[in-house]
Amino acid sequence: MRWAAAVVASAIVLVGCGGSSSSSHADGSVEVVASFYPVAYAARRVGGPSVRVRDLTPSGVEPHDLEITTREVDRMEDADLVLYVGGGFQPAVEDVAKRWVDDPVDVRPASVRTSDDPHFWLDPIAYRQSVDLVATALTARGVDGVAARRDAFDAQLTALDRDLRTTLSGCDRTTIVTSHAAFDHLARRYGLREEPITGLSPESEPDAGRMASIADLVTRTGTTTIFTEELVSPRVADALAREAGVTTAVLNPLEGLSASERRAGDDYVSVMRRNLATLASALGCQQS
Amino acid sequence: MSLTLPWPFDRDYMQLALVAGVVVGACAPLIGMFLVQKRLSLMGDGIGHVAFAGVAAGLLAGVAPVWTALAFAVVGAVAIEWLRSRGRATGDLALALLFYTGIAGGVVLTGLAGSLNASTLQYLFGSILTVSPSDAWTIVGLGVVIVATTLVCWRALLALILDEESARVGGLPVEPLNLVIAALAATTVVAGMRVVGVLLVAALMVLPVGAAQRLGRSFRSTTLIASALGAVSAVVGLAFARAWGLAPGGTIVLVAAALFVVCSVWDVWPGRAGQRQAGQRPTRSMR
Numbered sequence: 172m173r174w175a176a177a178v179v180a181s182a183i184v185l186v187g188c189g190g191s192s193s194s195s196h197a198d199g200s201v202e203v204v205a206s207f208y209p210v211a212y213a214a215r216r217v218g219g220p221s222v223r224v225r226d227l228t229p230s231g232v233e234p235h236d237l238e239i240t241t242r243e244v245d246r247m248e249d250a251d252l253v254l255y256v257g258g259g260f261q262p263a264v265e266d267v268a269k270r271w272v273d274d275p276v277d278v279r280p281a282s283v284r285t286s287d288d289p290h291f292w293l294d295p296i297a298y299r300q301s302v303d304l305v306a307t308a309l310t311a312r313g314v315d316g317v318a319a320r321r322d323a324f325d326a327q328l329t330a331l332d333r334d335l336r337t338t339l340s341g342c343d344r345t346t347i348v349t350s351h352a353a354f355d356h357l358a359r360r361y362g363l364r365e366e367p368i369t370g371l372s373p374e375s376e377p378d379a380g381r382m383a384s385i386a387d388l389v390t391r392t393g394t395t396t397i398f399t400e401e402l403v404s405p406r407v408a409d410a411l412a413r414e415a416g417v418t419t420a421v422l423n424p425l426e427g428l429s430a431s432e433r434r435a436g437d438d439y440v441s442v443m444r445r446n447l448a449t450l451a452s453a454l455g456c457q458q459s
Numbered sequence: 460m461s462l463t464l465p466w467p468f469d470r471d472y473m474q475l476a477l478v479a480g481v482v483v484g485a486c487a488p489l490i491g492m493f494l495v496q497k498r499l500s501l502m503g504d505g506i507g508h509v510a511f512a513g514v515a516a517g518l519l520a521g522v523a524p525v526w527t528a529l530a531f532a533v534v535g536a537v538a539i540e541w542l543r544s545r546g547r548a549t550g551d552l553a554l555a556l557l558f559y560t561g562i563a564g565g566v567v568l569t570g571l572a573g574s575l576n577a578s579t580l581q582y583l584f585g586s587i588l589t590v591s592p593s594d595a596w597t598i599v600g601l602g603v604v605i606v607a608t609t610l611v612c613w614r615a616l617l618a619l620i621l622d623e624e625s626a627r628v629g630g631l632p633v634e635p636l637n638l639v640i641a642a643l644a645a646t647t648v649v650a651g652m653r654v655v656g657v658l659l660v661a662a663l664m665v666l667p668v669g670a671a672q673r674l675g676r677s678f679r680s681t682t683l684i685a686s687a688l689g690a691v692s693a694v695v696g697l698a699f700a701r702a703w704g705l706a707p708g709g710t711i712v713l714v715a716a717a718l719f720v721v722c723s724v725w726d727v728w729p730g731r732a733g734q735r736q737a738g739q740r741p742t743r744s745m746r
Contacts (some may be wrong), residue, residue: 244472244588244705263577266589271472380569 183224201312203249206255206264208427212439213305217321222314225250225266230433233402239263247272247289252258252312253306253348254278260289268360276308283356290424295332295443299325327440335361335447343455346392348385349407350399353424363454368397368407377407389415392432396453398422401429418447463673467701476587478595478692480711482602483651486662488645488685489609491664492678493640496620500548502539502641503661505554507650509535510563511657514582515568524582525597525649528657532645535561540641544634574630582726585708594653603648605643612639617678654693655708663689666715673726688718 194275203224205211211226213235217222227243233250243264246298247253255261255268257277266276276423280300283291291297306321339361347358368385369377377385389397389411396411399405412419423442433443450456468477482487487503515529517524531700535557542553569579581589590598609616618626619636627633644664651660667688668681673679696711 187618222480229677238584238706239586239700240704240706241473242491245470248470248472259578263586263589266586267472268590270591392484 180196190237191420196222201207201252201309201314202250203252203309204250205256206253206261206268207237209298209439210301210305212253212254213278213298213302213324214309216324217302217306217317218309218314219320222309226428228261230428230430231402232427234261238431240446242384244265248414252276254308256289258284258289266306276304277302280304282421285440286356288352290353290426291356292425292439293443294360295328295335295444297356299328299332302328311397317419331440331443334444338451338456339363339454340456342451343456344392344394346388346394347450347454348389348394348397349422350397350403350405351424353400353426354398354422363450368411378402382411385411386415389417395455396420398449398453400424402426420453422446422449455456467698470614472588472590473697474705475590475592475595476697477694478653479587479590480597480697480707481690482598483647484667484689484691484711485659485686485695486602487647487651487660487663488606488667489605489682490640490643491668492685493616493620493645495665495668495672497640497736498520499554500665501551501554501618502536502644503505503648504646504658504665505539505557505700506532507652507657508537508558508565508646510648510652511563511582512561512564512568513654514657515579518578519568519571521658525652527596528652529646531561532643532648535552537638537643537682538647540637544637571662577735582652583656583658584706585652585659587654588712590653594731598650598653605646605650608639608643612636620678638702642740655711657710659708660710662712662715663692666712666719667692670715670719670722673722679685686720688717688722692718 176417199221201218201222203218203222205214205224205226205250206303207228208226211224211429214222214224225246227246228237244267247264250272253268253272254276255264255275257265277399278301279289279291279352280297280303282300283289283297288329291293292301302324306317312458317364345362346366347354348366348368350367351369354365354367357363358365366385366388368381383417384408388394394415395417397408397415397417399419399421408419423446425439425442428437428442462474462526464474465495468474491500491503494500507525508741510532513528517527520527539553539557542548542556543550547553548556550743565579615626615636616639618629618713622624623633626636647664648657648660651663654660655663666702670688671681671685675684692715693711696714697707699705699714700707700710
């Protein structure tokens with residue numbers, strides 16, 4: 172069976188060989204690959220016209236589930252800059268970025284790196300720090316005018332933060348029951364308490380004990396609304412809402428924009444403002 | 460040192476995928492031959508389910524999942540062999556036990572692991588594009604173990620497969636040899652886990668064997684053909700996946716299935732009927 176030896180030998184020759192490739196573009200544009208929507212949006216906002224941003228996660232796909240094909244790997248290898256969120260949020264993207272891409276940038280700001288919850292972008296302050304990291308990386312790639320665009324975006328995020336703070340500081344209730352643990356950063360920033368039905372991964376099933384304790388919690392805190400999200404089946408949240416006799420409302424974790432949101436011209440800021448309105452009416456906040 | 464291969468294997472990641480794919484593609488049918496002859500074609504799938512529980516345990520404990528998967532898979536495979544050979548359960552019942560214990564254990568352990576859920580998907584469906592050099596070495600190492608063990612035990616395994624009773628009468632250590640096959644199957648599943656995932660690895664053990672049985676004229680030639688078809692499935696599957704941006708694990712298995720269909724059609728093609736009757740088909744008569 173000499174063939175077996177041959178297979179093993181050729182395998183050994185192949186491992187450890189291979190060149191590295193570098194990319195450059197004739198037209199001077201900078202090609203950026205971003206792992207999913209909030210990162211891509213930050214790159215578009217601060218990058219301006221000379222930056223071409225590609226969002227790896229297609230519209231309507233839950234980014235945790237993103238399957239990598241050779242197309243995505245090729246794009247990441249060929250890009251001038253790869254932006255991703257580390258910490259196990261999109262393990263396949265993270266693996267490829269760390270292994271095959273020169274200097275990929277993990278856009279998680281230092282303040283959230285030790286947190287279990289990767290959904291930092293739902294806190295505008297942490298998102299603003301992340302935008303700074305994107306701006307620094309783009310400047311290092313020779314993109315012009317980044318600072319001015321970043322300042323304009325920063326101002327918008329600061330205004331958003333101020334409105335969230337003002338509205339959410341005067342509410343009847345402070346507990347938000349959500350379908351998956353995405354809103355912890357947001358809740359902590361504005362003095363709320365998140366009670367997720369399932370864990371950090373949206374597809375996991377809640378255990379029986381958790382269902383019961385959430386139902387009790389809903390009654391105890393006078394919660395009127397259980398929050399669901401668009402990219403995840405609301406089955407469990409619906410069942411719980413039926414059981415507890417409360418309603419459901421969509422709180423968007425901004426892991427991606429749906430096709431209809433894109434058509435309507437929505438972006439990070441407009442969706443966050445809609446989230447604020449949803450929270451305000453569910454929690455009974457005094458809106459002035 | 461730089462190695463230049465033509466498209467679609469011009470990238471580093473594709474070359475590592477090629478190594479992993481070819482090694483697994485060539486090794487899986489080797490063990491598959493024995494399983495198919497023993498009418499345990501689905502054993503690889505059962506072991507895969509147990510390996511999934513092993514992956515979840517590894518992620519939960521923070522250990523490299525490949526080793527916990529290997530431990531779980533070997534224990535599962537040995538357990539099934541023990542249940543089967545002691546007559547405590549028939550082969551398919553023992554398999555069913557393995558399947559459902561494995562997948563249920565995996566679900567419970569994944570639930571405990573919480574935030575790490577997303578990474579288990581990579582093992583369920585494979586992630587050949589993120590194979591690292593050390594993963595490739597692990598797979599090559601497991602492949603060497605599989606090939607070496609098969610070569611060393613070849614005659615004894617062959618005798619066992621052809622007729623277990625005569626082998627027993629002839630003084631062969633039947634039980635240890637059955638355990639060797641079970642352990643080899645477990646090793647193969649774990650090696651193939653990164654390539655096509657635990658849910659599909661059994662396909663690479665069985666489909667090339669099914670195809671090769673239509674072409675091979677002896678156990679030995681059938682084994683060689685099956686191994687070659689497995690390797691070809693990996694290469695062609697990766698090329699298709701690159702060309703059309705398809706999920707590589709699934710594409711490799713679909714190519715193996717297509718080869719099976721092509722070989723079956725070729726076998727019953729009218730022009731070949733006379734030839735087939737003239738030639739001896741030991742593989743067939745063995746079953």
